[in-house]
């Protein structure tokens with residue numbers, strides 16, 4: 001079995017968080033910016049814990065300053081994803097980091113990223129869709145401005161809206177208005193919840209934000225009634241096991257709740273979150289899950305069909321992805 005060549009669908013990838021450290025270091029050198037404090041002596045990203053990770057993430061992102069920089073990033077990231085067999089990817093894009101939520105600037109960033117994605121699709125056969133993402137610790141007012149950017153760019157490339165960042169900052173109900181705006185624009189909805197806070201946070205995402213997908217959502221496993229509800233509703237969890245293990249939410253893959261959640265009938269999918277930060281990629285995730293739970297090619301193929309069904313894309317694109325998944329190898 002070649003897990004490397006299995007065609008894959010990834011639903012949960014932060015564009016800036018997927019930036020290879022060498023790419024960020026190179027951009028910093030081009031611009032004469034000193035961000036040496038974010039790197040280990042070996043050249044990886046250096047951080048202590050989740051909140052420090054968010055700081056380092058934002059420091060790395062600070063060297064991305066133009067639509068052209070983001071276009072280069074899109075091409076670099078999609079090349080790496082395609083090399084792992086990913087045929088369809090959804091990336092979180094944040095207007096906060098692309099011109100500070102200015103509508104005119106945002107339009108230019110989206111145009112550049114969209115063109116870069118088209119080039120990557122022609123070269124590597126990977127399709128990208130963008131999920132506009134509010135940053136929770138930046139607050140609800142900025143999230144509403146982010147939702148305006150989402151309304152402005154909603155279409156066949158920008159297809160979703162979400163929220164990431166520090167889960168302990170504020171309450172999800174404060175972001176309901178921004179999510180209502182995004183829903184009215186026809187965008188698919190997802191929210192990071194139940195990564196650091198417990199089952200109640202997953203319930204809040206369902207109740208107040210009315211999302212069809214949850215980013216992580218793994219702490220739902222602590223509440224059997226909620227697990228049953230997720231299974232009954234068909235809510236899709238975008239699970240990133242390597243991220244959770246590396247950040248210390250769980251001690252190992254074997255102790256990760258993705259196995260029990262799947263057993264309980266919850267629609268689970270697998271993604272990398274911020275791969276270079278967590279020393280992972282889609283092939284490593286699959287290999288670690290195969291070892292921890294004995295999952296085989298057919299299990300991963302089923303997960304990918306679940307992900308394709310939950311993708312925020314038009315039906316013609318979904319049909320194209322499902323067809324590619326039918327072939328067992330890329």
Ligand code: ADE
Pocket residue numbers: 014017057164165166167192195243273274
């Ligand atoms: N932003 C990037 N990665 C994240 C994560 N794992 N949780 C919340 N926000 C993030």
Ligand code: ZN
Pocket residue numbers: 012014164192215273
């Ligand atoms: Zn995430």
